[in-house]
Amino acid sequence: MLRILTWSRSSLRSRSQLSPSSSFSILSSSYSTLNQGSEDNQSTAGSVFSRDPSDPPRLFVVQPRLRPATFLQAKLNEALCLANSLEEQRDGYFHSDFFDKELPPHVVVQNPSLKSSKIRADTYFGPGTVENIKCHLNALESKDGVDAVFVNIILSGVQQRNLERILGKPVLDRVGLIIEIFNAHAHTKEAKLQAELAALMYKKSRLVRVRGLDGRNTFGASGEVEVVSARGRGSGGRGFISGAGETELQLQRRRILERRNHLLSQIEEVRRTRAVQRAARKKRGGLDGRGLATVAVVGYTNAGKSTLISALSDSNLYSDARLFATLDARLKSVVLPSGRKVLLSDTVGFISDLPVQLVEAFHSTLEEVLEANLLVIALHLTMMNIGPRCCKFFSKLECQRRSFRT
Numbered sequence: 001m002l003r004i005l006t007w008s009r010s011s012l013r014s015r016s017q018l019s020p021s022s023s024f025s026i027l028s029s030s031y032s033t034l035n036q037g038s039e040d041n042q043s044t045a046g047s048v049f050s051r052d053p054s055d056p057p058r059l060f061v062v063q064p065r066l067r068p069a070t071f072l073q074a075k076l077n078e079a080l081c082l083a084n085s086l087e088e089q090r091d092g093y094f095h096s097d098f099f100d101k102e103l104p105p106h107v108v109v110q111n112p113s114l115k116s117s118k119i120r121a122d123t124y125f126g127p128g129t130v131e132n133i134k135c136h137l138n139a140l141e142s143k144d145g146v147d148a149v150f151v152n153i154i155l156s157g158v159q160q161r162n163l164e165r166i167l168g169k170p171v172l173d174r175v176g177l178i179i180e181i182f183n184a185h186a187h188t189k190e191a192k193l194q195a196e197l198a199a200l201m202y203k204k205s206r207l208v209r210v211r212g213l214d215g216r217n218t219f220g221a222s223g224e225v226e227v228v229s230a231r232g233r234g235s236g237g238r239g240f241i242s243g244a245g246e247t248e249l250q251l252q253r254r255r256i257l258e259r260r261n262h263l264l265s266q267i268e269e270v271r272r273t274r275a276v277q278r279a280a281r282k283k284r285g286g287l288d289g290r291g292l293a294t295v296a297v298v299g300y301t302n303a304g305k306s307t308l309i310s311a312l313s314d315s316n317l318y319s320d321a322r323l324f325a326t327l328d329a330r331l332k333s334v335v336l337p338s339g340r341k342v343l344l345s346d347t348v349g350f351i352s353d354l355p356v357q358l359v360e361a362f363h364s365t366l367e368e369v370l371e372a373n374l375l376v377i378a379l380h381l382t383m384m385n386i387g388p389r390c391c392k393f394f395s396k397l398e399c400q401r402r403s404f405r406t
Contacts, residue, residue: 082177151174179198182195207253293342295343304380305346
């Protein structure tokens with residue numbers, strides 16, 4: 001079962017012009033179906049989110065129906081919040097919980113009782129469901145049009161490209177949209193480095209060879225997608241592709257690897273600077289000479305971490321109802337009732353169903369959590385399944401701690 005919605009940010013346009021997205025938008029390499037053969041289009045970033053900062057894109061949101069119904073409701077609410085979080089400057093309508101009230105004017109529920117068969121390796125959804133989605137898109141094209149399709153699940157590279165070929169639109173899965181949000185919300189050098197690293201890791205996992213419409217083996221063109229296997233990369237035997245397509249694939253891998261290594265070297269400099277600053281704080285100490293202790297406020301994104309730190313430190317940290325409004329580690333000093341001075345650390349939030357490699361891209365920021373003397377977990381009362389989520393959260397932190405210590 002599916003819940004299909006259309007979502008537009010046209011009613012949320014800011015009075016101040018939005019800053020364009022950086023050139024590392026994941027759509028620049030993941031989508032290649034539209035505007036083929038145009039050198040101009042191939043040379044640009046290619047993201048619908050950076051085409052015109054004054055004209056926000058129109059997203060078509062697809063939420064697979066889940067059981068129980070309360071879980072579906074939570075996932076649908078999260079999908080809408082993710083779509084809304086792309087807004088760079090929030091000015092106008094925004095609700096973090098769409099189910100306490102009627103849906104806003106720019107969210108239209110269409111045919112919520114669509115049936116979805118078992119998960120397919122090629123398109124995730126069955127052919128009937130995909131055709132239904134395409135019919136909705138065609139109907140909307142005659143009105144305001146749709147710029148991209150957001151499917152609130154994690155798709156494989158093959159599934160994403162096949163859906164793009166069939167629907168004729170860029171397709172973002174859950175991870176892809178989160179990376180776009182990272183891109184839009186990254187303002188400091190460290191955040192931009194980490195956001196670009198996350199985008200590169202996402203791109204690398206989706207490099208595939210494609211058979212073009214003319215039967216030639218190409219890379220990044222529309223047609224039949226063929227996944228590159230480890231054996232296929234080194235041989236040209238039956239069932240595998242060799243020649244120009246393979247050369248282009250290797251070139252893409254090499255470029256991504258070179259850029260990744262460059263980003264890692266820059267992020268390593270940031271990590272060393274943070275280590276020096278932490279050592280200096282320990283030596284500087286408080287009034288009792290025991291050093292400045294660090295208290296890290298952690299939790300899922302949009303749980304109120306920045307708001308809590310602002311209240312405790314009597315400061316004005318930037319906070320927003322959008323998801324992933326904070327991507328940097330920020331420190332604020334607080335004097336406890338005992339008279340001891342401590343530092344409160346605000347960090348990037350977690351979200352469910354996020355691959356570990358994306359968490360690893362923000363490893364340098366999470367070091368502030370791993371090195372903290374005390375962890376304060378911020379939980380929203382409306383959050384479902386608090387117990388299991390806390391277990392997953394601590395499991396992720398433990399994995400990061402082990403990799404950090406080694």
